[in-house]
Amino acid sequence: MLLINDLKLHSEKLRDLTDAAIARVLDRGWFVLGPEVSVFETQFAQYIGVAKSVSLANGTDALELALRATGIDKGDLVATVANAGMYTTTALIAIGAQPFFIDVDSASRTTTLQECERALEAGVKAIVVTHLYGRAAPDIKAIAARCAHHKIPLIEDCAQAHGAKVDGKTVGSFGDIACFSFYPTKNLGALGDGGAIATNNLQLAETVARLRQYGWSSKYQVTLGNSRNSRLDEMQAAILGEFLPLLDGWNERRRAIALRYAAVIKNPAVQLPAFSGEDYVAHLYVIETSKPESLRAHLKANQIASEVHYPIPDYKQPVFGDQFSHVKLPTTEKLAATILTLPCYPELTDAQVSEVAEAVNSWAP
Numbered sequence: 001m002l003l004i005n006d007l008k009l010h011s012e013k014l015r016d017l018t019d020a021a022i023a024r025v026l027d028r029g030w031f032v033l034g035p036e037v038s039v040f041e042t043q044f045a046q047y048i049g050v051a052k053s054v055s056l057a058n059g060t061d062a063l064e065l066a067l068r069a070t071g072i073d074k075g076d077l078v079a080t081v082a083n084a085g086m087y088t089t090t091a092l093i094a095i096g097a098q099p100f101f102i103d104v105d106s107a108s109r110t111t112t113l114q115e116c117e118r119a120l121e122a123g124v125k126a127i128v129v130t131h132l133y134g135r136a137a138p139d140i141k142a143i144a145a146r147c148a149h150h151k152i153p154l155i156e157d158c159a160q161a162h163g164a165k166v167d168g169k170t171v172g173s174f175g176d177i178a179c180f181s182f183y184p185t186k187n188l189g190a191l192g193d194g195g196a197i198a199t200n201n202l203q204l205a206e207t208v209a210r211l212r213q214y215g216w217s218s219k220y221q222v223t224l225g226n227s228r229n230s231r232l233d234e235m236q237a238a239i240l241g242e243f244l245p246l247l248d249g250w251n252e253r254r255r256a257i258a259l260r261y262a263a264v265i266k267n268p269a270v271q272l273p274a275f276s277g278e279d280y281v282a283h284l285y286v287i288e289t290s291k292p293e294s295l296r297a298h299l300k301a302n303q304i305a306s307e308v309h310y311p312i313p314d315y316k317q318p319v320f321g322d323q324f325s326h327v328k329l330p331t332t333e334k335l336a337a338t339i340l341t342l343p344c345y346p347e348l349t350d351a352q353v354s355e356v357a358e359a360v361n362s363w364a365p
C-alpha cells in the first residue's frame with residue numbers, strides 16, 4: 001500500500017543527523033528549555049523573517065497562547081475559518097472565546113479580505129488566518145492592512161505552510177503573531193510534538209514565554225494567570241535545528257511532486273489545486289471531485305491511500321450540538337463534500353507520483 005505519508009522513510013534518511021543531535025543533548029544533560037531551544041528559536045525567527053520565536057509543546061498551544069497574549073479572553077468573538085480541522089476553534093474553546101466562522105475562497109481554500117471585512121463589521125476582537133494545505137492566503141497583505149487599520153490583532157496559523165511566501169515574504173511575518181506546529185508530518189516536523197510562535201512584537205513574545213512556563217516572570221514568581229507548562233524539549237529542539245536547513249529543499253521536492261500531479265492528472269471529473277510557485281509548499285495535495293468516496297475506493301483498490309482534510313466544518317462538529325445551526329458557509333461546505341488528499345511528501349519517487357496520477361486517470365465516476 002502506498003501510504004498517505006511515510007515517516008519511517010523520512011526518519012531513516014535523517015538518522016545520522018538525528019543521532020548526532022540526540023547524543024549532543026545526552027552528553028550535555030540538559031533536557032528542557034536549554035541551549036538547543038535558544039539556538040533553534042533564533043534560527044527559526046531568522047528563517048521566518050521576524051524578531052522573535054518562542055517554542056512551545058505543540059501548535060494548538062501556540063494558537064491558544066498567541067490568542068491569550070493578544071488579549072483574547074472569555075466571551076470575545078474571534079474570526080476563524082471552519083475548514084482547517086478545528087485547531088483554532090479548539091484553542092478558542094479552551095479560552096472560552098466565541099468563534100465567528102468565515103468562509104474561504106474556492107481556489108485558494110483560504111479566507112479572503114471580504115470575509116475578514118464581514119468579521120470586522122460583526123465586532124471580532126481578533127482574526128486568525130490559516131494558510132491551509134501549504135498555500136499562503138493570497139489576501140494576507142490586504143487583511144493585515146485592514147486589521148492594522150482597525151487595531152485588531154491578526155494571528156497567522158502557519159502550521160501547514162512553513163516557508164510559503166507572498167511577494168517574497170514568508171508567511172508568519174504578516175500578522176501580529178504567527179503559530180506553527182512541528183507535528184512529525186508537517187513540512188518542518190519534529191520526531192514528536194512541537195510548536196512555536198513567531199512575532200516582531202517583543203512584548204507578545206515575552207507574554208507567550210511566560211504563559212508557556214507557569215506564568216513565571218522569574219523562577220517561582222507567578223505574574224500571569226491562565227498559564228501552563230508548554231515547553232519544547234531539548235531533543236526536539238536539537239532535531240529541529242538540524243532539519244531547518246533542509247526545509248527549503250523538502251518544500252522544493254513537495255512542489256515538484258505537485259507539479260508532476262498537475263502535468264499527469266487528466267481526468268475531467270477531477271479538479272486540481274491552484275498555485276503559482278512559492279505561494280505553495282505542498283503540505284497537502286488536495287483535489288476535488290463530486291464523488292470523492294468513489295475515487296477513494298478506486299485508489300484503495302489500486303493500493304493507494306488517500307485522506308479527507310477535513311470532512312466536517314468546525315461549526316458542524318457534534319461537540320457544538322445546534323449552537324451554530326444558523327451558520328452556513330457555502331464554499332466551506334462544498335469543499336468538505338468534494339475534497340480528497342493524495343500522497344505528497346518529499347520521499348515519494350517520481351514513479352510513485354505517476355502511479356498515483358495514472359490511478360486517478362483510470363477512475364470513472
Ligand SMILES: Cc1ncc(COP(=O)(O)O)c(C=O)c1O
Nearest residue numbers: 058059060084087159160181183
Ligand atoms: C492548520 C493547523 N493548525 C494547527 C494545528 C495544531 O498543531 P498540533 O497538532 O501541533 O497541536 C495543526 C496540526 O495538527 C494544523 O494543521
